[in-house]
Every structure is written in structure tokens, then in C-alpha cells.
Amino acid sequence: MDKFVIEGPTPLQGSIPISGSKNAALPLMAAALLGDSPTTITNIPKLRDIYTFNNVIRVTGCKVDFDEEDGILTIDPKHLSHLEAPYELVRKMRASFYMLGALLGKFGKAKVSLPGGCAWGPRPVDLHLDGMREMGADITLDQGYVIAEAPEQMEGGTFTLEPSSVGATVNLVLASVLRAKEFTIKNAAREPDVVLLCKKLVEMGANIEGIGTQTLTIRGVDTLEGIAIRNASDRIETGTFMIAAAMHPQSNVTLTNVDVDDLGGFPETFSKTGADMTINKDTIHIKAPETINPVSVKTEVYPGFPTDLQAQWSTMMTQANGKSSVTDTIYYDRFSYVPEVVRLGGDMDVEENTVHIEGKNQLKGASVMSTDLRASVSLVLAAMVAEGHSDVLRIYHLDRGYEDLEEKLTNVGANIKRVAQEK
Ligand code: EPZ
Numbered sequence: 001m002d003k004f005v006i007e008g009p010t011p012l013q014g015s016i017p018i019s020g021s022k023n024a025a026l027p028l029m030a031a032a033l034l035g036d037s038p039t040t041i042t043n044i045p046k047l048r049d050i051y052t053f054n055n056v057i058r059v060t061g062c063k064v065d066f067d068e069e070d071g072i073l074t075i076d077p078k079h080l081s082h083l084e085a086p087y088e089l090v091r092k093m094r095a096s097f098y099m100l101g102a103l104l105g106k107f108g109k110a111k112v113s114l115p116g117g118c119a120w121g122p123r124p125v126d127l128h129l130d131g132m133r134e135m136g137a138d139i140t141l142d143q144g145y146v147i148a149e150a151p152e153q154m155e156g157g158t159f160t161l162e163p164s165s166v167g168a169t170v171n172l173v174l175a176s177v178l179r180a181k182e183f184t185i186k187n188a189a190r191e192p193d194v195v196l197l198c199k200k201l202v203e204m205g206a207n208i209e210g211i212g213t214q215t216l217t218i219r220g221v222d223t224l225e226g227i228a229i230r231n232a233s234d235r236i237e238t239g240t241f242m243i244a245a246a247m248h249p250q251s252n253v254t255l256t257n258v259d260v261d262d263l264g265g266f267p268e269t270f271s272k273t274g275a276d277m278t279i280n281k282d283t284i285h286i287k288a289p290e291t292i293n294p295v296s297v298k299t300e301v302y303p304g305f306p307t308d309l310q311a312q313w314s315t316m317m318t319q320a321n322g323k324s325s326v327t328d329t330i331y332y333d334r335f336s337y338v339p340e341v342v343r344l345g346g347d348m349d350v351e352e353n354t355v356h357i358e359g360k361n362q363l364k365g366a367s368v369m370s371t372d373l374r375a376s377v378s379l380v381l382a383a384m385v386a387e388g389h390s391d392v393l394r395i396y397h398l399d400r401g402y403e404d405l406e407e408k409l410t411n412v413g414a415n416i417k418r419v420a421q422e423k
Helices: 022-032 048-059 094-107 126-135 166-176 192-204 235-246 266-271 307-317 338-343 373-385 395-400 405-411
Strands: 002-008 013-017 039-042 063-067 072-076 109-113 138-142 145-149 154-160 180-186 207-209 215-219 228-230 252-256 276-279 284-287 323-327 347-351 354-358 367-369 388-393 415-420
Touching: 002 373, 002 395, 013 405, 022 039, 022 048, 022 072, 022 094, 022 166, 022 192, 048 063, 048 072, 048 094, 048 395, 094 109, 094 126, 094 145, 094 166, 126 138, 126 154, 126 166, 126 180, 154 166, 166 180, 166 192, 166 215, 192 207, 235 252, 235 266, 235 284, 235 307, 235 373, 266 276, 307 323, 307 338, 307 354, 307 373, 338 347, 338 367, 338 373, 367 373, 373 388, 373 395, 373 405, 405 415
Parallel strands: 013 252, 039 228, 154 180, 367 388
Antiparallel strands: 002 388, 002 415, 039 072, 063 072, 109 145, 138 145, 180 215, 207 215, 252 284, 276 284, 323 354, 347 354
16 A cells, blocks of 8 residues: 655646546446447546446456557447446446446346445435436346346436436436437536536437536437547646645646636636636646635535535645635535644634635644545645645555646656555
């Protein structure tokens, strides 16, 4: 089990290339199973979650080739025959649950393990299952597995997501594009990952109306063809590095390979910190402010403030000049990073689904424990501005969603090393 050893404080100076998006790639990989011919996806990051999903897809008999060097993934569904996603793999990565929509949509049959909970509490999939039932599928649960069956063509209907859900929208679109007469999703997610999936399914031959709105109407078609797709760049990685660049007063960073249009309302909120931000076609230049303005945020569905950036934002606010608060309305208890940032000297206090922060406190190096993907990167951001030596433990969480993190940070001046930790 590796750890990061970080010496701080260090300003970040130079340019950082943004990798392909994990959360945009996973739905596209599931959609490839719906085609009658191979699909090729470029700009795919070398991440543990991608490797896991490759294996989930291989279990079905699909041929999966991943050219890691060039980030090119080819999925050939010609020999897909085993309609199951096993617990051993699904428990490693929740989004494997997209196999339910893909297999049910293509073959009218699927056996997929329930994903189980995660580091910050129960993450139910009731909307996925209820939506498929509304569509006309027969859904039963047996020994931790979802058993799904559907006729050649399901009647369809209308299903309202409450709350709006990225995963449920993805799964219901995958299940309906080949198999539902007409199915309407109300309060559908509008995250860029969902929009990209729908656009690419239409290019494969699907019939989807209302893409990018909260109402999606899908009319089933007979067949879909494989296509070539460029995966989006990672908007959460982009936001993470924008925050990292603002946290040390001498930092001056340019982010490249950015999909600026996918950032929603984040740049506007970010500019309130006082950071100097210049956005061009696919690059963002950040010059840190002398002092960071305290800016309170409340997470929302897209294009609102993303819950996947709340830990990083709260950590930055420990370096702001004054009080602020961060409320998470998507996940009520996604604050496992707080006691760790407090160990580094941050002044933070959680009350229900809000963390109250008082800055600026000079952080001091310490050993801290990662608990999940976004919590762990916030500890790296804190350790890079903390005085002295920090150990960030259990960084396997980071490897799920940040490609070449220590290389990218070292290239812009951070003092960060990956060290294998004795068992
Ligand atoms: C996606 O998760 C992302 N994961 C998450 O990013 C992200 O935090 C989340 O969307 C919200 O933006 C991927 O894209 C792989 P949801 P997902 O269904 O689809 C409730 C990361 O760090 N809900 O939109 O699982 C749910 O509990 C990950 O990269 C139900 O109640 O999230 C939550 O409160 C972490 N019933 C809310 O909806 C359901 O059936 C939004 O969840 C489904 C969801």
C-alpha cells in the first residue's frame, strides 16, 4: 500500500495537462456493448476504475483492447454472451452497475451485483430499479444480485427522478435505447457525462430527444452501430488543479487539454476567491491571489457547484482570510476529510451537512489518512501548503481517479514522492 510523502509549502509553477474523464468514460464504455460493431474511445486515462470496468466488460465475452500509451480503448461486443456482472468486480467500482442497463437493453436479460455502500454512506440504486420497472422490465433481487428480464419491446412510459441522479439517468438511457417503445425521464441529470453519452448514442443510431435538458425522451431503435468517440477531459480534475493553483500565493499555473464548456458555474464561483483566471479555447491560466477571499458554497446538480469538488474547496477555505461554509446537498455526510485536515491545523467544524471553516491558519505537516477519492486529493492539496513533512496514507483511493498525479505536481514544483509502505 503506497503513501505520498510531501514537503511543503511549495508554490506551483508551470503547466499541467488534464487527462480524460473517468466519469465520462464509464457510461461510454457501457454504451459500446449496445453496438453491433466495435467502438473506439480515445482520451482514456490510465486509472484503476478503467481497468476494473475493462475486466467487468471482459467477463461478458466482449473483446477489450486498451492501448494505455495513447489512451485508446477498443470494445468489440461481437462475442458478448455472458450476461452477468459479478460481485467481486462490482464491489470495487459502483459504476459497474451500468452493466444492468446495457445488458438488459441489448439482450433483455441481466444478472448484476448490487453495488453496496461506500465510504460516506448508503448510495441506493432504487431509482435505477424503479425506473426499469416503470419501463416494463421484471426486476427481482436474489442473494445480492439484481435479476432483470424484459420482453423484445418494453411499453416504456414516464419516470421522474427524485432526486436527480447521474447513474440512474445513464442506466435508464442504456436500457431503453434499443428496447423501449417510448420512455421519458423527467428531472434527468444534465451532467456533461450524461450529455456526451446521449450525443454519442444518437451517433450510433439512437433516437433521443431533449439532450441537455431535464426531460429526455427515448424511442427504441432496432440496432446501433459502433463508432469512434473522443472522451471528454476531466472537469473534476480541472477544478481540483484550479483550487491547488490558488492555495499558495506564488503559484502560477496553466491547465491544458481542458473542456472549458463542461465546467458549468464553477469558474464564476472560483473567480470570487480573487484568483486571476484567464480562460482560452482549451486552456485555463491561474495566478494565485495574495490573499484568498472566503467564499461559501452549496453543492447542487450540474451546472451548480459539484459535490466532487467540495472537499477540495473546503480545504482551500482554510487558507482564506475569514469565515466560510460549505454545504453538501447531494451527499449529507461526505466530510470524512475534515478530521484529517484538522490534524494539519485547519480550523473546520461539521454541523449536519455543512462544514464551517475559519481561515487563514498556517497548516503544519502531519500523517493523514485517505478515505475516498476526492477526500484524499484534498489532503494532498493541504499538505502541499503545510509547513514541513506530511505522509498521506492509503493513496490507492487517488489512483482510482487521478492519472499520474505525483508526476503532474512534481513537474510544477511540488515536493511529492510515492513511497511503498510496509504492510
Ligand atoms: C455520480 O455518482 C459520480 N460518479 C459521482 O462521482 C458524483 O459524486 C455523483 O454522480 C454526483 O454528481 C460517476 O459518475 C461514476 P447520483 P452517482 O446517482 O451516479 C441519490 C467521484 O468522486 N440516489 O447522481 O452514483 C444519491 O444517494 C464520484 O468521481 C438515490 O437516492 O450519483 C445521491 O444523494 C463519487 N437513489 C443523489 O441521488 C438512486 O437510485 C445523486 O446521486 C440513485 C441516486
